[in-house]
Amino acid sequence: MSSNLSIILPRVLIVSRRTLRKNKFVDFVGEYHLDLIVAYGAVPVIVPRVSGVCTLLNSFEPIHGVLLCEGEDIDPSWYEQDNTTCTLSHEELEEIKKLHSSDTNIDKEKDSIELSLAKLCLERNIPYLGICRGSQVLNVASGGTLYRDISKQLWKNCESNYVMHINYDDYDGHRHAIKVVKNTPLYDWFKDSLKNEGMDEILVNSYHHQGVNRLAQRFVPMAFANDGLIEGFYDPCAYNPDEGKFIMGLQFHPERMRKPNSDDFDYPGCPFVYKEFVKAVIVYQKRLNILTSVPKPMKLNKEMKNKRNKIIMRSFSLAKNLYTTGRGKCSSKHSEFEIIAEFLESNTSLSVQQENRLKQMGATVRNGGLYVERLKLNEEREKMANNVMEKMALEQLSDLLSFYQNMGKICSQILERKLNA
Numbered sequence: 192m193s194s195n196l197s198i199i200l201p202r203v204l205i206v207s208r209r210t211l212r213k214n215k216f217v218d219f220v221g222e223y224h225l226d227l228i229v230a231y232g233a234v235p236v237i238v239p240r241v242s243g244v245c246t247l248l249n250s251f252e253p254i255h256g257v258l259l260c261e262g263e264d265i266d267p268s269w270y271e272q273d274n275t276t277c278t279l280s281h282e283e284l285e286e287i288k289k290l291h292s293s294d295t296n297i298d299k300e301k302d303s304i305e306l307s308l309a310k311l312c313l314e315r316n317i318p319y320l321g322i323c324r325g326s327q328v329l330n331v332a333s334g335g336t337l338y339r340d341i342s343k344q345l346w347k348n349c350e351s352n353y354v355m356h357i358n359y360d361d362y363d364g365h366r367h368a369i370k371v372v373k374n375t376p377l378y379d380w381f382k383d384s385l386k387n388e389g390m391d392e393i394l395v396n397s398y399h400h401q402g403v404n405r406l407a408q409r410f411v412p413m414a415f416a417n418d419g420l421i422e423g424f425y426d427p428c429a430y431n432p433d434e435g436k437f438i439m440g441l442q443f444h445p446e447r448m449r450k451p452n453s454d455d456f457d458y459p460g461c462p463f464v465y466k467e468f469v470k471a472v473i474v475y476q477k478r479l480n481i482l483t484s485v486p487k488p489m490k491l492n493k494e495m496k497n498k499r500n501k502i503i504m505r506s507f508s509l510a511k512n513l514y515t516t517g518r519g520k521c522s523s524k525h526s527e528f529e530i531i532a533e534f535l536e537s538n539t540s541l542s543v544q545q546e547n548r549l550k551q552m553g554a555t556v557r558n559g560g561l562y563v564e565r566l567k568l569n570e571e572r573e574k575m576a577n578n579v580m581e582k583m584a585l586e587q588l589s590d591l592l593s594f595y596q597n598m599g600k601i602c603s604q605i606l607e608r609k610l611n612a
Contacts, residue, residue, distance in 0.1 A: 200234045201255035201476035203469070206305050207239050208262050209298065223446040224260055224322075227462060231469035238308075240301040248307060253479060256318040256437075256472035257308050259325030260444075264401055266297045269306065270336045279343055287340045291357075291400045306332050316429055318437035318471040320464065323399055326424070326440025333407035338420075341402050345418060354418040356397045363447065366394040369414045369422045376430060376439070377413040377423050380463035393458060395422065395443035402442060410440075432467045435475035439464070477585050481592065502598060 205225075207218035218239050228235045235258075238244060238251060271277060279287075288295045305325070309332035312319040321329040327337055338344045341356055358365035371378045371391050378385070381393055403421040406412065413423035426438040445464055448457040456462060580588060 200232065201469075201472045202236045202251075202253065203228050203233045203256040203258050203472055204236050204238050204251055204254055204308060205258045205260070206262075206301060206308070207237050208301070209240055221260065221446075224258060227446055227465040228258065228469060231466050233469045233472050238304060240298065240304055242300055245300070245303045245307055248304070248311070253476075253483075254308075254311070254317055255476040255479065256320075256468065257312050258320045258322070258468070259305050259309065259328050260322040261398070262301055262305075262324040263296055263298045264291075264294050264339075265324070265327055265331060265337065266299055266302050267337075267339060269302065270331045277339065279339060283340075283343050287343065287400070291340075294400065309333075312438065316436060316438075318435065318468060318475055319439070320437065320468045321440035322444055322446070323442060326442050327401065327403065329438070329440040330403050330407050330410070330424070333409055335403060335407035335410075336405040338402050338404045340400055341418075341420060342400065344404075345402070345420060352418045354416045354420070356402070356416070356420070357400055358397075362398070363396065364451065365397060367397055367416060368392045369395050369416050369443070371414045372412060375411070375413040375423075376425060376467070377441075377464075380467075381458055381460035384458045384460060395445075396448055397443060399442065432471040433474065435471050435473075435478050437468050437471035439468075481585065481588065 205220050205228075207220050209216050209218055211217075218237070218241070220235070220237055225235045233256065236251060238248075267277065277284075305328045309319065309321075309328050311317065313332060319329065321327070331337065354367050355365065356367070369392065371381060371385060371393060373391065378391075384393060385391055403424070406421055406424060409426050409428070410424040411427050412421050413425060414421070416422050420442070422442045424440050429436050429438040431437075441464065445456075445461040448461050449455060450457060580591070583591070
């Protein structure tokens, strides 16, 4: 297998869910998620929710994106300070367990793994998409809270706006309306359908009895159900797929919003969340590769070798001027190549051995006037180099970084040999 990360597809981590089959626990992930991740150009990496995995998450690096989806209720101890903050009676809690028995069995291992991954994404700005439970995990990881049960807590204050958020008799076919907030990514993805309907509402599926209570401060709502429940949210400061930024949670399942007996989506906008998520993942991977890549030795043709030798000789010429006359002369006309070369050359630090050797040769490294003059010159060079590099594409910057890292190695080796001689 090639060790070149630039040709490896980006990795999206997805935590599995546990179920009992033939008296054994089996881990699984819904294929709709996997199909869409692969279709848009990323590789899903399934993280098993088994004991001990939470301490091994570093083994799944590099992480270019995280998708968290369905699962059981999150342990309320993660978002409630103590039992006194729960507004439900013991009888109500028992009633909820009976009604939603498949969801109320807490999976503490899954909680730990997913909350750790969500916090990692928030710390590093790794693209994150939370669907259903995944959106609740994101809110809790950011300091928000949940309703333990919508019917027992939210509907007490809005009985006239009752919304059925789960229908066990029509599990996949059930839909309810949500109002989409303008000037949000969700509105952009569904805008054509919203215009055709003549309102700001779409019908979505629903498989949950819990939901967002207090939304974490960093997030902005994208949609509401008619009972006021938040159905989607995102971080506007961490959303720009073209720059590798994507932090979002949806309470509904757009990947499962399909027409009866068909793979066709209810709306053209349904797969867009996955498309934009993977777009951000791909860009994030490119940025990460630039920061972490180890440059390979570059094969230089004759023209590039000549140019390299000129740059090396020019480096020594500049150094000679700086350390003998106290002045560095530079031409007023520079090519883009030379501008960046000057900036990198002037900011290359000397080793202790090199600095001591230069002192022995009579150089005054800490001369006050010269030091100030060099600082001003470096500031000008940095501005010129910054202006040039701002206009470059990611691939050009990556190539440039690799080239000058190689040049720095060559210069250092030659300088060491000359000083030791």
